[in-house]
Amino acid sequence: MRMKPSTGPAWLVLASSEPSAAASFYRAFLDWSFEDGGAGGLRVARPGGEAFGEILDAGGAPVAGAPADHWTVCFGVAALDPALEAVAPWAPRVARPVDLDGRPGAMVTDPRGAVFGLVESDPGQVRPQRCPYHCELATDDLPLAERFYSAVLGAGIRPVEDDIFDFRGLSTPDGLSLGGMLDVREFHPSPIAPHWVPYFYVEDVDAEAMRAVELGGLMRIPPDTSPFDRYALLTDPSGTLFGLSDEHMRTTGPRRGGRAADGSGRR
Numbered sequence: 001m002r003m004k005p006s007t008g009p010a011w012l013v014l015a016s017s018e019p020s021a022a023a024s025f026y027r028a029f030l031d032w033s034f035e036d037g038g039a040g041g042l043r044v045a046r047p048g049g050e051a052f053g054e055i056l057d058a059g060g061a062p063v064a065g066a067p068a069d070h071w072t073v074c075f076g077v078a079a080l081d082p083a084l085e086a087v088a089p090w091a092p093r094v095a096r097p098v099d100l101d102g103r104p105g106a107m108v109t110d111p112r113g114a115v116f117g118l119v120e121s122d123p124g125q126v127r128p129q130r131c132p133y134h135c136e137l138a139t140d141d142l143p144l145a146e147r148f149y150s151a152v153l154g155a156g157i158r159p160v161e162d163d164i165f166d167f168r169g170l171s172t173p174d175g176l177s178l179g180g181m182l183d184v185r186e187f188h189p190s191p192i193a194p195h196w197v198p199y200f201y202v203e204d205v206d207a208e209a210m211r212a213v214e215l216g217g218l219m220r221i222p223p224d225t226s227p228f229d230r231y232a233l234l235t236d237p238s239g240t241l242f243g244l245s246d247e248h249m250r251t252t253g254p255r256r257g258g259r260a261a262d263g264s265g266r267r
Helices: 019-030 080-087 142-153 205-214
Strands: 008-016 033-038 041-045 051-057 070-077 094-100 103-109 115-120 133-139 156-160 167-171 177-183 195-201 218-225 230-235 241-245
Touching: 008 019, 008 115, 008 133, 008 177, 019 033, 019 041, 019 051, 019 205, 033 051, 070 080, 070 195, 070 241, 080 094, 080 103, 080 115, 080 142, 115 195, 133 142, 142 156, 142 167, 142 177, 205 218, 205 230, 205 241
Parallel strands: 008 051, 070 115, 133 177, 195 241
Antiparallel strands: 008 070, 033 041, 041 051, 094 103, 103 115, 133 195, 156 167, 167 177, 218 230, 230 241
């Protein structure tokens, strides 16, 4: 039986070796606020908005097969058990179930080892205009990723045509973007572990990327213009990869679901 479509990106988890330092960086950089989330975690909220993620100590974060410090994108599903049943034939490495924002969830690896999360989520909780980030998968087996995420997230797969890049967008039947993906081997000749990366929406990518560096971050891909947005790829002071995008400035149609990637998730 085909899975009900995902309700969209529903929660972000930052596993950090230095949670307090990470909170200080993102508070100063993106003006996020933090509160005690219980079990040693910190709930993360954007300015004037609802919480959208949490920071966990990397030593206790139940995510197998990921770097010590990393962001994990968690997709909303109508019910966790059927989603895990859909995962089982594809990816045997499913971490123990976890509590995500007070909801049943689990951390999972896809068939090529990219870590992501599943969390029970009402369809009305996450819509494109409320999500402060876009997520992208860099994989070394794009056809396999297409089949896997279609089965597990109930996603429709569409090519995003461009003269330069070969994108794949994941979306629900009503057009909600679940993210994008592409074959990392097209942009990086050496082996790179598949991974998901969040891209946070900002008004001015150039200015915010420079400010991130001033606060201790590292520029991986300087601000550049793709056919779809202005973007940059960085790491925070602990080495955690993230991107910036001004894609939220787009006013027509659903967000696209893909970008290029280099060894860190971008071209």
